[in-house]
Amino acid sequence: MVFLIFVGIFSLSYSIGSQSKLSDEESQSFLKEFQKVVQGIDAIGIFEHNASVALPMFIPGFGLAWGAFAAWSTGVAFEALVTTTPALAKIPPLALIYLSPFGVMELVAYSIGMSRSFLLINTIIRRKPLKNELRQTGIEIGIALALLLAGGFIEYAMIQQFGSSVGHIKSSL
DSSP, rough: HHHHHHHHHHHHHHHHTTTTOOOOHHHHHHHHHHHHHTTTTOOOHHHHHHHHGGGGGGTHHEEEEHHHHHHHHHHHHHHHHHOOOOOOOOSSSHHHHHHHHHHHHHHHHHHHHHHHHHHHHHHHHHHHOOHHOOOOHHHHHHHHHHHHHHHHHHHHHHHHHHHHHHHHHHTTT
């Protein structure tokens, strides 16, 4: 149940970010920086990026805020792309997450991290033993990394097959 709540929180934060209104100048600046970051990226690079976003989400308490910020900033990135590529305006922002295999894998991985962050901070506040929670955390980190690794290879394969527009649309998630 906690996991599903964080799927909703991540989705809501992403949606709020995608409703941001950016000037053409802000969008162009963002896209130039983004293109520098993703130029020459491969499946392992996508995995490394996504893992660097996901792992802080497991930090007790902090992971909640980090996950919401990551979702929001990805929504803003989508809006920057819509500003510069009007054809994307016809695509509902959440469709990129829910309809792409790598988007779903990343959403699950990030939501696992955020929910574990909540469960850990809840255990700490209640002063309960952490041993079982830490064991679960290790297992969930492994699951999240496996999802992100597979997602990185799927995303890279789709970028290779369909062109960089797939990566430009979603790679910052």
